[in-house]
Amino acid sequence: MIVDWEAEFQRTIDADSRIEPRDHMPESYRATLIRQIAQHAHSEIIGMQPEGNWITRAPSLKRKAILMAKVQDEAGHGLYLYSAAETLGVSRDQLIELLHTGRQKYSSIFNYPTLTWADIGAVGWLVDGAAICNQVPLCRCSYGPYARGMVRICKEESFHQRQGFEILRVLSAGTAAQHAMAQDAVDRWWWPAIMMFGPTDDESTHSQQSMTWGIKRFSNDELRQRFIDMTVPQADALDLTLPDPALRWNDERGHYDFGPIDWAEFWQVVNGDGPCNRQRLAQRVAAHVEGAWVRDAATAYAAKRADPGAGQAGSSTAAA
Amino acid sequence: MAGAGSPNGSVPGSVPGSEATEPASRGWPLWEVFIRARRGLAHNHVGSLHAADAELAMGMARDVYTRRSEGVSIWVVPTASITASSPDEKDAFFASAADKPYRHPTFYDVPAGVKHL
Numbered sequence: 001m002i003v004d005w006e007a008e009f010q011r012t013i014d015a016d017s018r019i020e021p022r023d024h025m026p027e028s029y030r031a032t033l034i035r036q037i038a039q040h041a042h043s044e045i046i047g048m049q050p051e052g053n054w055i056t057r058a059p060s061l062k063r064k065a066i067l068m069a070k071v072q073d074e075a076g077h078g079l080y081l082y083s084a085a086e087t088l089g090v091s092r093d094q095l096i097e098l099l100h101t102g103r104q105k106y107s108s109i110f111n112y113p114t115l116t117w118a119d120i121g122a123v124g125w126l127v128d129g130a131a132i133c134n135q136v137p138l139c140r141c142s143y144g145p146y147a148r149g150m151v152r153i154c155k156e157e158s159f160h161q162r163q164g165f166e167i168l169r170v171l172s173a174g175t176a177a178q179h180a181m182a183q184d185a186v187d188r189w190w191w192p193a194i195m196m197f198g199p200t201d202d203e204s205t206h207s208q209q210s211m212t213w214g215i216k217r218f219s220n221d222e223l224r225q226r227f228i229d230m231t232v233p234q235a236d237a238l239d240l241t242l243p244d245p246a247l248r249w250n251d252e253r254g255h256y257d258f259g260p261i262d263w264a265e266f267w268q269v270v271n272g273d274g275p276c277n278r279q280r281l282a283q284r285v286a287a288h289v290e291g292a293w294v295r296d297a298a299t300a301y302a303a304k305r306a307d308p309g310a311g312q313a314g315s316s317t318a319a320a
Numbered sequence: 321m322a323g324a325g326s327p328n329g330s331v332p333g334s335v336p337g338s339e340a341t342e343p344a345s346r347g348w349p350l351w352e353v354f355i356r357a358r359r360g361l362a363h364n365h366v367g368s369l370h371a372a373d374a375e376l377a378m379g380m381a382r383d384v385y386t387r388r389s390e391g392v393s394i395w396v397v398p399t400a401s402i403t404a405s406s407p408d409e410k411d412a413f414f415a416s417a418a419d420k421p422y423r424h425p426t427f428y429d430v431p432a433g434v435k436h437l
């Protein structure tokens with residue numbers, strides 16, 4: 001029996017069912033998913049750096065323990081996502097290689113520095129908040145392993161956003177200097193967080209096909225608006241100002257209006273000239289190289305235990 | 321991505337049954353992780369990971385998949401040990417069950433008023 005698998009594939013998606021690893025799928029669907037999931041995985045792994053930067057200098061033992069838990073979560077999220085990408089027929093080593101050689105990207109947001117402790121608050125509140133907006137719809141993505149990974153990730157992310165909010169709340173209600181530090185962090189992170197949703201809908205190259213395939217459920221602009229609408233009242237609760245004079249409620253639209261986004265900055269950072277692009281990648285590669293002996297040791301130990309005679313009496317066959 | 325484009329969706333070197341289709345991160349085999357969330361429930365598949373041996377796979381499974389007390393028991397299984405039904409999950413392998421509605425209680429008529437049946 002000849003089955004039109006391409007029609008069957010689209011029928012599965014249109015019925016809001018899921019595509020599983022060994023199903024027939026168009027090569028471009030597979031490639032799109034690999035690109036997106038890998039970029040997402042890389043973002044989690046690179047995202048450990050700006051936060052890891054403050055672990056040794058967290059202001060209390062409690063904050064240190066929380067920040068370590070959060071950075072561990074980012075590592076875990078990267079692993080869930082690499083596993084999901086691997087179900088599409090790409091190996092972990094290939095993915096790491098593509099990251100390290102700059103052929104696959106990670107989210108540009110992680111190319112901004114975390115200059116003060118308040119940045120850890122702003123990253124949790126704004127960056128993780130924006131990430132959650134992007135990620136919640138991915139829990140219903142048409143590709144099963146990705147959707148399942150996202151369910152786990154979204155569950156864990158909500159603690160990330162809340163702890164960031166709480167850091168800012170405590171600073172904002174503190175001394176004048178602490179309040180100013182919180183405001184400064186929000187001033188620097190607001191626009192990059194807004195840019196995390198990617199180019200506007202008329203500029204976004206991959207969006208339409210991804211919608212048809214059920215990989216994406218909402219457009220970049222829809223998600224950006226949703227994030228802004230959620231965040232403005234939270235900023236009021238924090239007694240902090242968002243650095244956009246054009247930000248105001250529009251009764252007619254039922255949304256907040258906001259000012260123009262500096263897309264020149266966005267593209268500059270995407271194309272490699274953000275404040276920390278080179279540092280992030282260099283640090284990632286160095287960590288991988290410096291960890292090689294651990295991976296080698298684990299491999300050697302596993303081989304030795306599997307075959308205790310090997311390497312001692314020459315040939316283990318002879319010893320047996 | 322060697323072989324990723326093959327039209328039947330399978331990848332040369334793939335392990336049937338695994339969610340992952342390409343084995344081996346340089347020397348580290350792939351393991352599937354199953355977790356029992358609490359007593360009384362079965363182990364459920366939660367994901368996969370690469371590890372040098374079973375002991376390390378177990379430790380990594382704990383770190384990656386139970387950071388919030390998601391389980392009371394973990395199984396790690398070498399992906400290569402899993403045998404799965406045919407690659408196409410919609411095929412005729414399961415069809416013979418489809419024409420046997422009499423295996424379900426709803427197949428049978430029960431007169432009105434008859435209870436406990």
